[in-house]
Structures are given as structure tokens and as C-alpha cells.
Amino acid sequence: MSLLAEINQRALQLGVPLSVQLDVTYRCNERCVHCYLDHDDHGELPREEIVAILDQLADAGTLFLTFSGGEVFLRRDFLALVAHARRRLFNVKIKTNAALIREQEARQIRELGVDQVQISVYSHRPEVHDGVTRLPGSLARTLTAIRRLRAHGVKVSIANVLMTRNVADQVEVQQLARDLGVGYTLDPTITPRMDGDRSILGLRIASADLHRILHDESLVGDVQEFCAPPQNVGADIMEGYPCSAGHTFAYISPYGEVFPCVQFPLACGNLRRQRFHEIWRASPALQEVRSIRAKDLVVCSACLHVGTCSRCPGLAYMEGDMRGPSTADCEKSLQRTGIASAGMLRFGELSRPRLVQIQPVTPLSAPQSALSAAR
Numbered sequence: 001m002s003l004l005a006e007i008n009q010r011a012l013q014l015g016v017p018l019s020v021q022l023d024v025t026y027r028c029n030e031r032c033v034h035c036y037l038d039h040d041d042h043g044e045l046p047r048e049e050i051v052a053i054l055d056q057l058a059d060a061g062t063l064f065l066t067f068s069g070g071e072v073f074l075r076r077d078f079l080a081l082v083a084h085a086r087r088r089l090f091n092v093k094i095k096t097n098a099a100l101i102r103e104q105e106a107r108q109i110r111e112l113g114v115d116q117v118q119i120s121v122y123s124h125r126p127e128v129h130d131g132v133t134r135l136p137g138s139l140a141r142t143l144t145a146i147r148r149l150r151a152h153g154v155k156v157s158i159a160n161v162l163m164t165r166n167v168a169d170q171v172e173v174q175q176l177a178r179d180l181g182v183g184y185t186l187d188p189t190i191t192p193r194m195d196g197d198r199s200i201l202g203l204r205i206a207s208a209d210l211h212r213i214l215h216d217e218s219l220v221g222d223v224q225e226f227c228a229p230p231q232n233v234g235a236d237i238m239e240g241y242p243c244s245a246g247h248t249f250a251y252i253s254p255y256g257e258v259f260p261c262v263q264f265p266l267a268c269g270n271l272r273r274q275r276f277h278e279i280w281r282a283s284p285a286l287q288e289v290r291s292i293r294a295k296d297l298v299v300c301s302a303c304l305h306v307g308t309c310s311r312c313p314g315l316a317y318m319e320g321d322m323r324g325p326s327t328a329d330c331e332k333s334l335q336r337t338g339i340a341s342a343g344m345l346r347f348g349e350l351s352r353p354r355l356v357q358i359q360p361v362t363p364l365s366a367p368q369s370a371l372s373a374a375r
Helices: 003-014 047-060 078-087 103-112 126-133 138-151 167-180 199-203 207-214 276-282 284-291 313-318 327-337 342-347 370-374
Strands: 019-023 064-068 091-096 116-120 156-161 183-187 249-252 257-259
Touching: 019 047, 047 078, 047 276, 064 078, 078 091, 078 103, 103 138, 116 138, 126 138, 138 156, 138 167, 156 167, 167 183, 207 327, 257 276, 276 284, 313 327, 327 342
Parallel strands: 019 064, 019 249, 064 091, 091 116, 116 156, 156 183
Antiparallel strands: 249 257
């Protein structure tokens, strides 16, 4: 077993939130057609509250920290937040479109020892990439920033979300990553909007394209699964956990809301009311998520794919039941193996269940902030 696998296993046993994604803003300079976020600012956390949260995460044992958004560089204090995270010895990863990274930012990222910068690129063609982002000139600015970061020795990875608009350019984007000397991952998953709107699901790629990608030998290790199941060594498959959400991973929104995962909009608590360790240890919602084993899954427990499926409980939750099937993952299993899932067999074709909605976040007054709680 590798050292990282041992760390994950130990974190699972001890209930440590080993990895956390913290979105510092939902504001963005792009308006990507597939984005699931509400880009209005409903009262995002100020710098001092985020600093307090970072301290709480460090105390809870978090090691891997991902800063994301929205566009993180729309916050003028963003690199100051990264600096504090590095002082607390987090392994830091940044997700960005990079359009706002100039020479100064590239140099600071290198000096701060950021582990990796993941940058979204949708096509090698400006008309396609800029059509997805709805920001003219965005591809040129993004590629310039990638070259800047590489010149400073920063590790960069291109993230390529595939949809109907850009699926024909996947091979060229993969080659672009090679030419730039950066990593490459692709993600064929389009998720509903956070308010439950599923209209963007029409952007999901066709079954034939998904089949091609999942069987492309050049992409082995490059297809991004959103999260991997925590290792429960020695356990029976039916006693296994669906994924790392709520076990070793957590997601924090710009408003202090804590969720099991970015794709799992089940509110578990707010850091403007409680400290992180209180939510992580005692949240009834997180305890429910952690109670689920493969044997508890409605439909999926009887499926041939139960031990190998990339089933996302968050997507299943948005389709009505966190213990139920996820249509996107049923489709992936079918295209991987040619064998229909139990959900497909039961329903003929998976119906379109209702989607749950996240309630709008109401900004809390300053006395309820995480900073006040820390004092």
C-alpha cells in the first residue's frame, strides 16, 4: 500500500477530514454555459472569517486544501489567504480559469509553494472555448497565464469538462496540454444547477462519445472521477462506502455552509454559527451520509456494478434519494462494460426524478461569524 493510501485509510478510521475544498467566492469573470453556480454575491465570507476557518481545518487534521470558486482571483485578498494556508502547512491546490493571473501572481504562487494550479480549458479553438465561457478573448488570456506559471516552475494541470459544444476538440486539447508541458484531466459529467435547474443537462455528451472516451487507452488515468471511495481494507463490498464525501472529504461554500461534497448539496451546518469540528463530528446530516453502506443502496445494492460503479451519492441526492441510483453513473457503467445497470433494468430507462434545491443562503450578522466563535 502506498503512503498516500495509508494516510487515507488512517484518516477514514479516525474520522479526519483529510481533504477539503473551500470556495472563496461564487463571483466569476466568465459565464460558462455548463456552470452550476449562482454568481451573485449573497454575502461571502470576509478574509478574517476565512482565516479562522483555515485554522479550524488545520486543527481538525485537514492536509489537502483546494481553493476554488467562482473565480478565486476576483478576491483581492486571495493570495493572502493562500499564504495563511501555507503557513498552516496545508498542501494547496488552486482551481481557476487563470485569466487574471499576471506576472506578479504567477511569481507569488511559486513563492508560496502551491502544489498545483488546475486551469479550465474547453477547446484549442478560441471560438469554441470563448463560446463556452461567454467571455471573448478568454482562451488567449488563459493560455498566456499557463505559460507564465510554467515559466515560474509551477505545476499546472488542464481540466477539460466535456459537453456537446466541445467534445469534438478533446484530442486537440489533450495534445495542447502535452505541448504546454502540463497535466491533463477530462470530466464528462455535467451536473444540475445548485438551484435544481436541470436544463443544462442537455449539454451532456452522447452515449457514443462517452463510450469512446471510456475505452480510449490514451486517457487511462486522465478521466477525472469526482471523488474516490475511501478504502475500507478487508471489508466486504456490501459493507463498503459509496464515496469519500463526508468521510474524509468536505466542501465549504463562500457563505460558510458545510456540505459532504461539491456535488452533494446537503447542508450540514454553517461556520458562521458553529466551529468546523462541531459540524464534522455532530451534524445529523453528515452522520446519515456516513451511515450508508453499499448494502443500503436502493436498487444499486442488487446491481452487477455495485463494486465498480462511480456512483455519486450527491447526484443521486439531486435526483431525489442519496441511496438511489444516479443516471449519469448508470450510463457510465453501461458504456464501460456494455451491461445495463440494475436501475436501467428496473425502470427500462431511468426516469427523470425531481431535483432537490439548496435554500438561498441568508448572510449572518457579524457576531455569529466563525471569527467571533473562535474568540
